[in-house]
Amino acid sequence: MGEMEELRKEADNLKDQITEARKVVQDTTLQEAVAGTTLVGRVQLKTRKTLRGHLAKIYAMHWGTDTNCSKLCVSASQDGKLIVWDTLTTNKVSAIPLKSSWVMTCAYAPSGNMVACGGLDNMCSIYNLKGKDGNVKVMRELAAHTGYLSCCRFLSDSEIITSSGDCTCVLWDIETGTEKTIFAGHLGDCMSLAVSPDFKMFISGACDFTAKLWDIREASCRQTFSGHESDINAIGFFPNGNAVITGSDDATCKLYDLRADQELITYQDSGIMCGVTSLAPSLSGRLLLAGYDDFNVNIWDMLKAERVGVLAGHDNRVSCIGVSSDGMACCTGSWDSFLKIWN
Amino acid sequence: MSNNSANSSNLVIAQKVVKQLRLEASVRRIKVSQAAADLKTFCLQNAHKDPLLMGVPSSDNPFRPPKSCALF
Numbered sequence: 571m572g573e574m575e576e577l578r579k580e581a582d583n584l585k586d587q588i589t590e591a592r593k594v595v596q597d598t599t600l601q602e603a604v605a606g607t608t609l610v611g612r613v614q615l616k617t618r619k620t621l622r623g624h625l626a627k628i629y630a631m632h633w634g635t636d637t638n639c640s641k642l643c644v645s646a647s648q649d650g651k652l653i654v655w656d657t658l659t660t661n662k663v664s665a666i667p668l669k670s671s672w673v674m675t676c677a678y679a680p681s682g683n684m685v686a687c688g689g690l691d692n693m694c695s696i697y698n699l700k701g702k703d704g705n706v707k708v709m710r711e712l713a714a715h716t717g718y719l720s721c722c723r724f725l726s727d728s729e730i731i732t733s734s735g736d737c738t739c740v741l742w743d744i745e746t747g748t749e750k751t752i753f754a755g756h757l758g759d760c761m762s763l764a765v766s767p768d769f770k771m772f773i774s775g776a777c778d779f780t781a782k783l784w785d786i787r788e789a790s791c792r793q794t795f796s797g798h799e800s801d802i803n804a805i806g807f808f809p810n811g812n813a814v815i816t817g818s819d820d821a822t823c824k825l826y827d828l829r830a831d832q833e834l835i836t837y838q839d840s841g842i843m844c845g846v847t848s849l850a851p852s853l854s855g856r857l858l859l860a861g862y863d864d865f866n867v868n869i870w871d872m873l874k875a876e877r878v879g880v881l882a883g884h885d886n887r888v889s890c891i892g893v894s895s896d897g898m899a900c901c902t903g904s905w906d907s908f909l910k911i912w913n
Numbered sequence: 914m915s916n917n918s919a920n921s922s923n924l925v926i927a928q929k930v931v932k933q934l935r936l937e938a939s940v941r942r943i944k945v946s947q948a949a950a951d952l953k954t955f956c957l958q959n960a961h962k963d964p965l966l967m968g969v970p971s972s973d974n975p976f977r978p979p980k981s982c983a984l985f
Contacts, residue, residue: 574920577927584934595942603949607957610966618976641975658975755933793937810955812948830948831940854959855952856966873956898964899976911976913969 592832600825600834601875610856610871613879615900619660621909625649626671628903629689631890634678641894644685645903646676652687654678654699657894657901657911666697666706679724684709686730688719694732696744710747714740721763723772725786731772733760739774741786751789755782761803767811775802781816783828795826797833804848808872809855815872817846823860825872837870839877848890853897861888867902883910 626649634642642663644654650671654664672690679685688694694712701707717735724730725741729750733739739753739760758777765772771792775781781802783793795814804817808825813834817823823837823846837858844863851858851872858870859881867888869879886905893900899913960966971977 574924574927577924577931580931581927581934584931584938587938588934591938591942595944597944598946598949600945600949600952603946604953607953613965615965618974790936791933793940808952808955809959810951813952827945827948827952829943830945831942832945834945834949834952852963852965854956854963854966856956856960856963859965873953893965896964897962898969898974900965913965913974913976 592830595830596832600873604873607873609874609876610878613857613869615869615879615881615912617883617910617912618899619657619911621645621653621655621657621660621911622907623653623662623665624651624907624909626907627886627889627905628907628909629674629889630676630687631892631901631903631909632676632678633892633894633901634682635680635895642678642682643892643894643901643909644676644678645890645909646673646687646689647907648673649907652676652685652697654685655909657899664699664706668695669708675719675721677722677724677730679727681727683727684724686722686724688712688722688732690718692716692718692734692736694719694722694730694742696730710744712742712744712747714749717759720759720761723763723765725765725769731763731765731786733763733774735759737776739763739772739784741789751786753782753784753789753791755791755794756780758801761801762805764806764814766807767809771811773805773807773814775805775816775818777801779818781805781814781826783814793828793831795824795833797824797826797836798822800845804846804860806849806851809851809853815849815851815858817849817860819845821845821862823849823858823870835875837872837875839868842868847888850891850893850900852893852900859891859893859900861891861902863887865904867891867900881910881912883912884908 624647652666670691674689715734756776800819848861867881884904890903
């Protein structure tokens with residue numbers, strides 16, 4: 571029993587060390603550092619397109635990337651369909667029927683060749699969009715998680731990272747359908763993940779109220795960020811990869827700097843009392859668009875931490891949001907079954 | 914599960930927790946003033962390229978069909 575007690579003491583000491591080390595470099599606050607910066611003017615975005623077609627709640631959406639399809643996006647709904655949309659024409663490029671309608675996430679591969687989805691089936695299904703006969707078919711079913719699939723993101727056509735209700739994240743080899751690396755450490759359901767711009771790291775947000783930064787190739791957790799008072803539902807990288815933004819059921823979003831290893835600021839307002847479901851930064855990182863349970867999207871000046879706009883247009887919870895890779899437009903998906911394109 | 918094997922697996926978990934904390938404690942940290950300055954610089958330098966921030970003129974907006982004005 572002596573060893574257990576010693577380990578507990580050592581763990582407490584180390585936690586105190588980390589707290590101290592973070593204080594030592596806290597020579598100012600973000601708020602003070604941007605005191606002289608002018609607040610962004612009121613941001614008023616209009617709905618330019620409404621994507622109609624899903625018959626039930628939309629749970630996730632993801633934009634295609636620059637290289638091939640910067641105006642295409644994929645959405646997942648509990649009507650059991652994945653739809654690939656051409657957002658310029660509002661046409662459905664593909665409508666993919668799913669084996670399991672309990673889908674919670676979807677992703678577009680950077681190449682534009684594949685999409686993936688998963689949910690209460692505990693699996694991540696990969697679909698080939700560029701099949702020879704023009705039909706979209708299931709290419710792989712990645713099964714090993716013992717909990718629901720909350721999020722997935724492609725690294726390439728051959729690798730994908732998933733986060734799960736089983737508290738782990740996994741890096742998969744799509745070709746062989748096997749787990750390459752298991753990232754364990756969270757003490758609660760992993761709800762969301764985001765890959766760094768250089769594809770070397772990823773961050774995960776979980777129901778243990780923490781966000782973790784993982785080194786993909788070293789297969790290790792580099793840093794853990796606390797401060798939220800409830801589940802973290804959404805997570806994203808600041809565009810230069812040096813900071814992380816989280817959105818939580820505690821009604822706030824937080825900005826954590828990776829190099830200073832600490833929280834820099836909290837985005838909160840006494841008038842906002844409902845959870846954050848989704849978030850996306852604008853191209854320069856200056857704007858933070860966050861979706862909330864009260865059917866709205868709030869737009870924050872990320873440096874000054876003040877609200878500078880609202881997107882009101884959905885008749886139910888905004889469940890997902892994304893900014894296109896060229897920064898031209900923002901897409902929101904809702905439980906009202908519609909997706910809207912704003913700019 | 915016997916008490917002994919429960920104890921030893923708890924020990925293994927505790928050892929892993931300590932090992933992970935040691936790793937996280939050893940991270941090299943930069944000053945918040947530098948981190949904040951770099952974030953501010955990045956935002957300001959890229960502001961002009963940020964369509965949602967700057968606004969998109971209708972003529973350049975691919976999501977807006979160009980308004981035609983027929984005079985004849």
